Amino acid sequence: MSLSAHPIPVSVLTGFLGSGKTTLLNRLLKDPALSDTAVIINEFGDVGIDHLLVEQSSEGIIELSDGCLCCTVRGELVDTLAGLIDRLQTGQIKRLKRIVIETTGLADPAPVLQAIMGHPALLQAFRVDGVITTIDAVNGTATLDAHEEAVKQAAVADRIIITKTDLPNVRASLGDLRLRLSSLNPAADVIEASDPRSNYAALFECGLYNPETKTADVQRWLKAEAYESREAEGHHHHFDHDHHGHDHDEHDHGDHHHDVNRHDASIRSFSLKHDQPVPFSTFEMFIDLLRSTHGEKLLRVKGIIEIAEDPDRPLVIHGVQQIFHPPARLSAWPDGKHETRLVMITKDLPESYVRQLFDAFLGHVQIDTPDRAALTDNPLAIPGHPIGA
Ligand SMILES: Nc1nc2c(ncn2[C@@H]2O[C@H](COP(=O)(O)OP(=O)(O)OP(=O)(O)O)[C@@H](O)[C@H]2O)c(=O)[nH]1
Numbered sequence: 001m002s003l004s005a006h007p008i009p010v011s012v013l014t015g016f017l018g019s020g021k022t023t024l025l026n027r028l029l030k031d032p033a034l035s036d037t038a039v040i041i042n043e044f045g046d047v048g049i050d051h052l053l054v055e056q057s058s059e060g061i062i063e064l065s066d067g068c069l070c071c072t073v074r075g076e077l078v079d080t081l082a083g084l085i086d087r088l089q090t091g092q093i094k095r096l097k098r099i100v101i102e103t104t105g106l107a108d109p110a111p112v113l114q115a116i117m118g119h120p121a122l123l124q125a126f127r128v129d130g131v132i133t134t135i136d137a138v139n140g141t142a143t144l145d146a147h148e149e150a151v152k153q154a155a156v157a158d159r160i161i162i163t164k165t166d167l168p169n170v171r172a173s174l175g176d177l178r179l180r181l182s183s184l185n186p187a188a189d190v191i192e193a194s195d196p197r198s199n200y201a202a203l204f205e206c207g208l209y210n211p212e213t214k215t216a217d218v219q220r221w222l223k224a225e226a227y228e229s230r231e232a233e234g235h236h237h238h239f240d241h242d243h244h245g246h247d248h249d250e251h252d253h254g255d256h257h258h259d260v261n262r263h264d265a266s267i268r269s270f271s272l273k274h275d276q277p278v279p280f281s282t283f284e285m286f287i288d289l290l291r292s293t294h295g296e297k298l299l300r301v302k303g304i305i306e307i308a309e310d311p312d313r314p315l316v317i318h319g320v321q322q323i324f325h326p327p328a329r330l331s332a333w334p335d336g337k338h339e340t341r342l343v344m345i346t347k348d349l350p351e352s353y354v355r356q357l358f359d360a361f362l363g364h365v366q367i368d369t370p371d372r373a374a375l376t377d378n379p380l381a382i383p384g385h386p387i388g389a
Contacts, residue, residue, distance in 0.1 A: 007127040010099045015134030016143045016150040017105030020163030033200040036097040077115050085125045110320050118323040130158035130206030137170040151263040155184050156299050158206035163193040187223035218334045224341045227271035270351045274340040277308035286361040295322030297349035303342035
């Protein structure tokens, strides 16, 4: 089997401690659609995966050593994935249709995505499908309040699964939890675990490539409308809940937000649009400047770009922090409409800063803000220093 012609989708399953990752995975793995799946899991957690389908022996269980998947065993994740390629190529594993990486509850999923996206050999064999995040209906709000990791896990998700909705007395607070999640991450589908629709089809295949049509499905992947409709409503981080004890002032970056929890307040999700072709070098400079100065704050960046040198074949980009997937060229615009659209989820990086930078590079007329030359040629510029500050 040529791996590069048929890259294997990799899904990352994350969610806070005890939020129901393993329970969900055990259920999903019983679906024949997930046959020939390899699960990469760390050794924490008292509920074992009981339905591994790669091989029925313990050899098929690929466990990482102790510690958080994202930080202490990152090298090992790459080795594990490379080992899978090797086993496939040497026939030790006959078929492998999918990989699910379950992170520890405290993990940041970004380094897991980066491990694949930043590794040329792995990129030949694998494609990032998406991030599935579990959040517990009972403790979800308190967990988001207390743990920055949980907020990040929700912010980078492609799908959010609310677990434990079958337990008594949780329905009353579900509306608030859903509102908060959609404020953090407008594009993610939020599905309850008890909903029969929380199945393979709803949770997997969230990447750019749509296996049903065998083409890239940018609209389904980018979901720019979800950001745009929220922006049009002016509904941006106005989630209101009872935790007024938090210190909001220190997080005021000049964008509108009130009554948000301090962790939520550090997250921004927004879209950028441009209706003229952009020279490749200009776009490259914009992204390079952003990621070299604020890379760790870019939780997720996705986009479709109209490049001046080849406007009929849009460029698709996908980045997680400093690491960007090699850009893909589509043969045509998905809906015929030429328009550059970017969606971003950032942490501790104000939307206004990114917008000003984008406008400066694209030459949008602004009142009293630096233009591109001032940004790139200024010998006094301090990397990371906000424009105009
Ligand atoms: N009632 C109910 N219990 C659930 C649900 N999902 C998980 N649980 C229970 O919650 C507990 C934790 O679930 P796990 O699946 O181990 O959670 P996890 O996220 O894998 O946990 P860690 O790996 O320890 O972070 C277990 O006792 C599960 O039985 C659910 O939807 N409803």
